[in-house]
């Protein structure tokens with residue numbers, strides 16, 4: 001019997017097709033991505049375009065796209081496997097894939113038939129890469145404060161404003177841009193609209209790619225929109241539904257994506273540290289022989305196990321159409337916290353050697369820092385969990401969870417054979 005490569009702790013979440021996908025991603029990441037990692041690390045000023053082309057050959061940008069449009073129709077657990085296993089080797093490669101899958105979710109769930117027919121096949125074969133532009137330089141995560149506006153001039157919507165930290169800013173062909181379309185005194189939930197904007201359109205201005213702390217090779221930069229004309233055919237969803245589009249895609253897809261990205265980095269931090277202390281000489285043996293080192297390593301291992309179970313449990317619930325907003329939030333916020341603690345332990349145990357710019361543990365630690373802010377910072381996530389808890393306790397103002405609201409519109413559960421790798 002062959003040795004299973006998937007962890008037994010995830011057994012209940014994985015079908016045979018998931019396991020095959022897991023192995024395929026591991027092989028791909030080792031053979032195609034690993035050789036590029038050092039190059040990306042040494043060129044923080046550059047966006048790596050080759051990674052997207054490599055991922056495209058596997059059609060993984062279409063993981064959530066229905067088979068009728070050439071996609072894999074493979075669901076949320078499969079999406080997590082892709083991002084998690086890529087992040088094990090390269091945070092940047094995983095970030096590139098996950099950032100494109102958030103706007104694809106918006107397109108899938110809010111797009112018209114025409115938009116689906118035009119864009120989904122192109123997403124599946126990666127001839128079109130997407131981004132979602134919500135965050136603004138001054139407003140950050142406060143979506144209600146956004147100032148990017150679209151005004152109707154009688155023939156088209158005219159969009160003006162600036163978006164910041166847009167994942168795949170420098171690679172995307174089509175941006176989903178959220179802009180204000182109602183007066184300032186309109187409630188945020190009705191004041192925004194989503195638009196499909198091509199990156200080559202007149203008035204779309206990309207700021208030069210800036211060096212970031214982590215995810216070298218990936219781009220998350222600034223895009224300005226200077227009186228960009230958008231046809232009514234390129235409104236995504238209804239006028240006034242932009243808040244819904246942004247929240248839905250961030251909450252149900254973004255959180256899980258960032259959880260998976262962080263999980264891959266977490267796992268690498270643990271294995272690099274275990275290898276390091278097992279080889280580093282101390283007294284008559286190795287560092288790993290010291291009980292104090294084993295104590296830390298044991299704690300790291302326990303945290304990783306928790307993060308893994310949380311991550312897969314949440315997306316499994318999503319695939320099964322269950323109410324799981326809290327699980328997705330907890331997996332994202334705790335996944336990051338647990339990984340960040342492990343990252344610190346890993347840096348401590350590598351001590352001075354870990355500070356070498358080219359040491360892989362430093363790359364992993366830097367990449368981990370980038371998973372705190374996107375798809376909801378820790379404060380925002382914990383506040384949401386507290387609100388949900390208090391609403392439940394007091395029985396007042398119970399909001400329908402996003403996972404329930406959209407369960408009916410979600411992709412059908414994955415038929416095992418539909419997951420092609």
Ligand SMILES: Cc1cc2nc3c(=O)[nH]c(=O)nc-3n(C[C@H](O)[C@H](O)[C@H](O)COP(=O)(O)OP(=O)(O)OC[C@H]3O[C@@H](n4cnc5c(N)ncnc54)[C@H](O)[C@@H]3O)c2cc1C
Nearest residue numbers: 132133134135140141165166167220370373374375377379
């Ligand atoms: C790798 C990466 C990829 C990203 N990809 C995208 C993308 O594809 N599209 C996109 O639109 N954006 C993207 N972002 C931006 C991301 O969504 C924002 O970073 C996030 O919304 C927070 O905004 P901010 O970083 O400006 O922090 P701010 O919102 O300014 O927050 C600053 C601090 O204040 C806290 N805070 C803010 N408001 C509250 C509150 N009400 N209560 C308590 N504490 C609060 C925050 O938790 C944080 O600690 C990305 C960011 C990163 C790092």
